[in-house]
Amino acid sequence: xxxxxxxxxxxxxxxxxxxxxxxxxxxxxxxxxxxxxxxxxxxxxxxxxxxxxxxxxxxxxxxxxxxxxxxxxxxxxxxxxxxxxxxxxxxxxxxxxxxxxxxxxxxxxxxxxxxxxxxxxxxxxxxxxxxxxxxxxxxxxxxxxxxxxxxxxxxxxxxxxxxxxxxxxxxxxxxxxxxxxxxxxxxxxxxxxxxxxxxxxxxxxxxxxxx
Amino acid sequence: xxxxxxxxxxxxxxxxxxxxxxxxxxxxxxxxxxxxxxxxxxxxxxxxxxxxxxxxxxxxxxxxxxxxxxxxxxxxxxxxxxxxxxxxxxxxxxxxxxxxxxxxxxxxxxxxxxxxxxxxxxxxxxxxxxxxxxxxxxxxxxxxxxxxxxxxxxxxxxxxxxxxxxxxxxxxxxxxxxxxxxxxxxxxxxxxxxxxxxxxxxxxxxxxxxx
Numbered sequence: 001x002x003x004x005x006x007x008x009x010x011x012x013x014x015x016x017x018x019x020x021x022x023x024x025x026x027x028x029x030x031x032x033x034x035x036x037x038x039x040x041x042x043x044x045x046x047x048x049x050x051x052x053x054x055x056x057x058x059x060x061x062x063x064x065x066x067x068x069x070x071x072x073x074x075x076x077x078x079x080x081x082x083x084x085x086x087x088x089x090x091x092x093x094x095x096x097x098x099x100x101x102x103x104x105x106x107x108x109x110x111x112x113x114x115x116x117x118x119x120x121x122x123x124x125x126x127x128x129x130x131x132x133x134x135x136x137x138x139x140x141x142x143x144x145x146x147x148x149x150x151x152x153x154x155x156x157x158x159x160x161x162x163x164x165x166x167x168x169x170x171x172x173x174x175x176x177x178x179x180x181x182x183x184x185x186x187x188x189x190x191x192x193x194x195x196x197x198x199x200x201x202x203x204x205x206x207x208x209x210x211x
Numbered sequence: 212x213x214x215x216x217x218x219x220x221x222x223x224x225x226x227x228x229x230x231x232x233x234x235x236x237x238x239x240x241x242x243x244x245x246x247x248x249x250x251x252x253x254x255x256x257x258x259x260x261x262x263x264x265x266x267x268x269x270x271x272x273x274x275x276x277x278x279x280x281x282x283x284x285x286x287x288x289x290x291x292x293x294x295x296x297x298x299x300x301x302x303x304x305x306x307x308x309x310x311x312x313x314x315x316x317x318x319x320x321x322x323x324x325x326x327x328x329x330x331x332x333x334x335x336x337x338x339x340x341x342x343x344x345x346x347x348x349x350x351x352x353x354x355x356x357x358x359x360x361x362x363x364x365x366x367x368x369x370x371x372x373x374x375x376x377x378x379x380x381x382x383x384x385x386x387x388x389x390x391x392x393x394x395x396x397x398x399x400x401x402x403x404x405x406x407x408x409x410x411x412x413x414x415x416x417x418x419x420x421x422x
Binding site for chain 1: 217220225231232242260264265266268308318323363368375402410413415421
């Protein structure tokens, strides 16, 4: 087993370190965030830092990089207080990755990469039509992380659109049946296979499998 | 496609909603966090809310639930400023899940579930010997999320221990070769398969595959 110290990590070439540290955190949820500015210009960006904050109320966060590096999504969310999160499937992973290119603010990534904006009632922000699991959020709070000038952006889920056969009786979503992908590092995309579900764990018992 | 409104979500039975909302965010990194209190009592807990904050400096966050629901890991981190994060593999997923049972503070989950604490130089917090990818963090900041009384706990990576054949030339880690698993919802565990890596995206180009 190889060991690396804090001095080793600091000495690494920039892209090597970015690849390594981004992989170290493990597999990630990777999604497209859809927004619109006050003039109606749509924007679509890929984000792999979605994090569950709570279920009741349903709060979901993501980390936005420093404003200079990733300005458009955050500015649109601040202006309109609304955004959508859309799962990615293998059929459009290449287009999803391409949204990470630094397009000008006046350009819509939807048109550039070939994905379809879809508008649903009362939600100004665009969904991705090709996505099988998508939801809209209402901005609740933007928490600055002063350590490195990033932001934790927290939204409340206000509507969910999902293919019905993915939802199981107890509310669990079969993301593998939906073919939602996950990511690793900056640029690796993965499919998944269910290993096992386990029942709620209690001291003294072996965890029971859910079939 | 089924649609659910904010009123639908609020009307759901508590466990149904928890399953649904926890799945909605997509596949998650699932890890064991190892800590120790000031008396040397070890603690091990499973967390699926790890999030990448930045690579330089290497900052990694996780969401800690309200103190009443999940007190021990957070208290130990506050007391000692140190913790470890350890990837989970299929060979010990059942033991990892069992650490989510509500054990008393005086009980070590290592002993209860049958995993091996491993101590490395200068790090008081225990690693998980069985894990092929693990790292230690020094606490940087605990940011309260007042919306639901949770916390964003941010640490700086101070040492990494990893099987060498997982590290590729450009720093990318082959987490699938390491057999690191990911999770979905509260209780689903998954293996993964690499779909594709893509090069850094630029406007106007098709994304190029990395072989």
